[in-house]
Amino acid sequence: MINSFLRYTVIFVVIVLVQVVLLDNLQISRYAVPFLYILFLLVLPFETPGWLLLLLAFLLGFTIDLFEHTLGLHTSATLFTAWLRPGVLRLIAPRDGYTPNTRPGIADYGTGWFLRYTVPLTLAHHLFLFYFEAFSFHHFFNTLARALVSSAFTLGLMLLSQLFVIKNRRE
Amino acid sequence: MRNLLNLIYRYHFSLLFLLLETVAVSMGVRYNLYQKAKFVGFTENIAAFFNESVSSFTDYFHLVETNRRLSLENTMLRNQLQRVYRSDELFFFSEHDTIHRQKYFFTSARVISNTVTRMHNYLTLDKGRDQGIEPDMGVICPEGIVGVTTGVTGNFTSVLSVLNLNFHVSAKLKKNDYFGTISWDGQDYRTVILSEIPYHVDVSPGDTVVTSGYSSLFPEGIPIGTVIEAHVENGNFYHIRVRLFTDFRHLTYVDVIRNLQKEEQQKLRQE
Structure with missing residues (x-):
């Protein structure tokens, strides 16, 4: 219990630092802003109770908001993603459910499953975030393009992060 | 129950x-x-501290470019200095005339965080209240305008960038002094929109747009950009796209403007 508390605290800190120190300063194109930080929500154990998931989402979003000089934008988008997570997990569950002591990731469930898990949630998060940020449908397609390109970028980084996890386990 | x-x-x-x-x-x-609620406090300081550490590292990558710009600006300033000394009239004014006293005071600051990809972009500067910076002061760089200070802590300042949907500033066409409003439409970090110029005014691509000096934030004549295209919208006013002189991707040093007569100016307006 204490062990996993420590483990996820470290993951939280690392992911937030990667987001605000690295990704926010990485300006590849004016369209692409990867928001990798939601990976923290996605890698939480299957058994995480719903209330804890939502509270952690609030904490995560609020932390990012502080660094991004926004207020409420990331918090609301992250909460929305957290709310969708149990539903998505149920939809894509393997026939005999999730085995205890496994974690959501490529290492335990394969790339196909991982994509079915991350693509809808990342899209939901980014679309919510970008439209809320624009605060109108005035430049509908411009905002859509920004959200889609950023999602692709975020997903690419999520896949990369999984390579890191697998390697870690074999050692 | x-x-x-x-x-x-x-x-x-x-x-x-x-x-x-x-x-x-x-x-x-x-x-x-609303404009970013003046939500700056303890937590903002932590974020600023992180950004400063990152920026002190990444600044090295821009050293060549920064040096080139500084040397260009030096040359420009030296030229201006020459002109001032040669003009007997100006020299005379500064010696004897109390009306032509200094109105603006500039403070140099370093940009420690900056975004251009959001709809509401902000910059953070490494100076704050302890260095004399207050909310609602104009910020410029050698090329043109940058933004307006919003929140100030002891040693940091957050600046509402020109690239923010909430940013508006009064501007005019340099050649004929017709004035309008500059704002950003969130489309491209290199261009802004100049509106409220009446349709009968002669506007053509290449015209220079500068600050009007009607707001107490910026002195008159700070460069903003050049007109790329102009068309009349809704019959009465132009919709003018302006290419910014300021390159928001390469901002390292900026100047914060203190208007020494701001309070006097605002008091008069309130009366």
């Missing part, structure tokens, strides 16, 4: 979500509708 508790227990996940989401969305809406 028991049923109600059962119901709450059954849907506690979605109910908690709705509760938290309401809080978050109302914060977000308030943030979107």
Whole structure:
């Protein structure tokens, strides 16, 4: 219990630092802003109770908001993603459910499953975030393009992060 | 009662979500509708501290470019100095005339964080209240305007960038002094929109746009950009796209403007 508390605290800190120190300063194109930080929500154990998931989402979003000089934008988008997570997990569950002591990731469930898990949630998060940020449908397609390109970028980084996890386990 | 508790227990996940989401969305809406609530405090300091560490490292990558710009600016300033000394008239004014006293005072600051990809972009500067910076001061760089200070802590300042949907500033066409408003439409970090110029005014691509000096934030004549294209919208006013002189991707040093007569100016306006 204490062990996993420590483990996820470290993951939280690392992911937030990667987001605000690295990704926010990485300006590849004016369209692409990867928001990798939601990976923290996605890698939480299957058994995480719903209330804890939502509270952690609030904490995560609020932390990012502080660094991004926004207020409420990331918090609301992250909460929305957290709310969708149990539903998505149920939809894509393997026939005999999730085995205890496994974690959501490529290492335990394969790339196909991982994509079915991350693509809808990342899209939901980014679309919510970008439209809320624009605060109108005035430049509908411009905002859509920004959200889609950023999602692709975020997903690419999520896949990369999984390579890191697998390697870690074999050692 | 028991049923109600059962119901709450059954849907506690979605109910908690709705509760938290309401809080978050109302914060977000308030943030979107009004200028960034002057929400700067302890936490902002932590964020600024991180950004400063990162920036002190990444600054090295821009050293060549920064040096080139500084040397260009030096040359420009030296030229201006020459002109001032040669003009007997100006020299005379500064010696004897109390009316032509200094109106603006500049403070140099370093940019420690900056974005261009959001709809509401902000910069953070490494100077704050202890160095004499206050909210609502103009910020410029050698090329042109940058933004307006909003929140100030002891040693840091956050600046509302020109590239922010909430930013508006009075501007005019340099050649004929017709004035309008500069704002950003969130499309491209290199261009802004000049509106409220009446349709009968002669506007053509290449015209220079500068600050009007009607707001107490910026002195008159600070460069903003050049007109790329202009067309009349809704019959009465031009919709003019202006290419910014300021390159927001390469901002390292900026100047914060203190208007020494600001209070006097605002007092008069209120009366």
